[in-house]
Structures are given as C-alpha cells and as structure tokens.
Amino acid sequence: MSHEDFETPPVYQLLVYPATDAAYSGRSYTVNGSGMFLETESMRWFWDHYLDRAELSAYNIFVSPLRARLTPDLAPALVITAEFDPLRDEGEAYAAALRDAGVPTVQKRFDGVIHGFFGMPHVIDKGRQALELSCAELRSVFGSILQHEAAAVAADN
Template identity: 55%
Template sequence: MTAVSLPTRPAAVVAAARRASVAALLRLPEPVKRRLAGPPVRVDGLELDLDTQLVLRLRRLAREPVVEDLPIAHGRAVLRAQAALAGGDQPIGAVRPCRVADLPGRLYVPSGRLVQDGGDGDPLLVFFHGGGWLYGDLDSHDPLCRFLAERAGVRVLSVAYRLAPEHPFPAAYDDALAALEWVSANAGWLGADVRRIGVGGDSAGGNLAAAVAIEAARREIPLAFQLLVYPATDMTRGSASHRLFGQGFYLTTEFMDGVAAHYLPVEEQRTDPAASPLLADLPAGLAPAYVATAGFDPLRDEGEAYAAKLADAGVPVRVRRFDGLIHGFANWVALGASNTAAVAEVADALASGLAEADT
C-alpha cells in the first residue's frame, strides 16, 4: 500500500483559522467570557481587560511556547507567527519595499495618497519595531504599520535595524540614527514633507525612537514628533511595575533578563543614555511626544517617568495609560475590542501630532 502524504496548510491559512477561532470566542457574551477567563484580575488598583485575560488563559491552555526558553532563531519565528495571529490582514493603499541607509525598509502609503498632489509631501513616521532588540522584523510589525498608516493618513516607513546577539549595542541605535538622517535627506523621494517627519516605535523600538530623537535635537536634524508606545527607557529596571507585572502578563522578567544580556552584554552599557533615555540630559529643541503605556506592563513606570522628564524639560508631551491592557497590545490590533480601540487612539495621536507640526 502506497503512503499518501497530505499537503501542509500554509502558515497564513493556519494563522487565519486560529485568529478566527479566537475572535469568535471574544465575541461571546461577557458573562460567558468571564466564566472562561476566570475571576477578575486586579493589581495595583487596576483590573485586567477581560478579552486580554481570556487570550492569556487560552495561550496557557494551548501551551504556546515561551520565547525565552527557545533558541533565538526559533523564538524569532514564534513571535512572527504570534504577530500574524494577533494582527490580522489590515488594509493599506500600497506597500513598497526600499532601502533605508542600506537597511531593509518598507514604506506604507495610505489610501488616497498613492499619487502626490504636487504639494510639499505627506507627513511620515519613521518606525522602529519592538522585540527586545533580539526579535522582530518588518513582517512582525506589518499589521501595526498598515493600521497606523491607514488610520492616521500618514506614510509609515518601517526600518529593520540589526539585531542582537549578532549585533549588540550600539548597533541598533546606530542604525536607527542613520535611518533618520537618511530619511531627512531623502524626504522628497519618499513623498514626505521634511517639516512633518516623526519617529516612533513600540517597546525596544520606542527606546530607539526616544534615543534618536534626543540625538536629532542635538544635531538639529528636523523632527516634528515622537510616538513612543510602551517604550523601554531605563535598562536598570528598578521601577515598581517591573516587580508587579514581571510574571503572568506576557512580558516576563526572564525575557527581559535575556534580551538585556544579549543586547547590553557589558553591565556599564545599561546606564548609557543611548540605551536608557531616562538617564539622558535632554537637549533643547526636542520634538513633541505622545507616550502610551499599558497598566499591566512591567515597562509602565519607566515610560511614564520618561514622559514626566520630557514635561519637566518643557517638551510638549501627552501621556496615555491604557489601564487594563498589557505589553504588546499594539500588535493585537485584530484581537479584542479594547486593543483595537487603543491602537486607534495611538494612530489618532500620530495624525494630530504630525498635523500640528504643519501649523
């Protein structure tokens, strides 16, 4: 008898099927979801979002692999698959691959802006992905970049910087700064208005965006806005939120220990202002900022401390804590009403931040 091998379903099909299953559960009546998720989780005066709690429980029941326990290459693939599951297929006018200071890049052009109108160009966000400087790439943050571009009506240029441990600090920082300098010199080629260029990112990407914005002010590189989504700003990690939320809420202490050891292998590097913007002396001329944090995130306090530091330095800054959400909510744009609403609010802040730069 001849064995017949069954065709393997493409990863995208599997991800879509899993996403549909989870989405169906999240559409159940709230009392049903509460029974499935368990009793409310309350920490530090905050209550965990019900949909988030249910998804976290489903992940535990499914015994999804813990990234920090995997070889790095495997962990990168797992995080990419998780992002595809949570991000979904987001509409966008056009996506164009490009090179940015000799780095891989991807330009997202929102609908209605495919052809330049002869003006000075569109607002543009230079985006650096999260992933602890070890993980993440153009694909892992593709749904988020699509959503930001389309919702905000701005061009988004995602840049793939070098990752540790192959390229430890300051490689990622150097790449991010080089990318911003290149964008400033090539704004017209990108269809962008050099007066309305912003820099942004989530988590490790927010760290890079904040550090690059500081150096941009010192070098007088035009920069109109900072979009900092749960940014890592203090690699000494002494805040209360690290102790409160280091277990059970997606981003773990073990993960953070691992990425710090690979990205900043020399202990003294962790207090370098390019790695810990919270410890930097802030120059004059820093771009206005929007800082988003999550209530159940180990990075919550350092993100809010950095926002306070910006405000104390006279930098216009808006701070928004999404009380019931966890680290990584920006990648969950296709799962959970609260996550989608939060990312929409972040996109609206991006739109208004770059619009105000033109006034």
C-alpha cells in the same frame, strides 16, 4: 538628549510601552514581572543581549534615555503604557521627565491590558483605542508638517 544629538532630529516621538532604562528597576518589574506575557526575566535577557552585542553601557543615554538630561527642544511625544506591563513605570517616568523638561507630552495608560495589546487592535478593544489615538496624533503632527511646501516635496521624494 537634545536636537543636537541627531543628524536629522525626529519631529515626533510615538512611544508604545517604551523601554527607557536598562536598570529595569521600576516597581512594575516586580508587580507585573511574572505571568503577564512580557516578564522581568525576559527583559533582562533582551537587555543583556542588546547591550552585549552593541557594546554599549546601560547608562548610555541612547540606551537609557530616562537617565538623560532632557531639553525642551525634543520632539513632542505620545507615550502609551499598559497597566500590567513590567515596562509601565519607566514609560510613565519618561513621559513625566519629558513634561518636566518642557516637551509637549501626552501620556496614556491603558488599564486592564498587558504588554503587546497595541498589536492586537482586532482582538482587544483597548488595542484598537490605542491605535486610533496614535493615528490621530500622527495625522495631527504630520498633517501640519506636510502643509509646508518643502516638507511636502521631501515626502514625495
């Protein structure tokens, strides 16, 4: 994937426990695939239905970006993962692949939590921490973009 793959390229990637490889073969699928809220069998069901309806191959780079040849012109990224999540390993592998491609990338694993913790900032302290980290990153990125007059005008429209 590269900027050329998008009509309007993204300026930032905020990825919270991302699914980046439809092969669902990471070790975390085995270790965290049962009894941890999101289960491997559920992910298989999601992937099968997504791919069936979209008529896409699991190897399509827009389905499995971990399999893409990444380029340094991609948008900077924040990748958040959860220790007890089947998606943990592929999210962290994608963050490493972005860094290896020269893309500015921050990867943060939150230990002791499951998939879904990000959506519970009022219940789980680490959910609040992840949300605050995400907001700080977005403020940093979009605050600097909106300093440019053309971007500020576009945002107002």
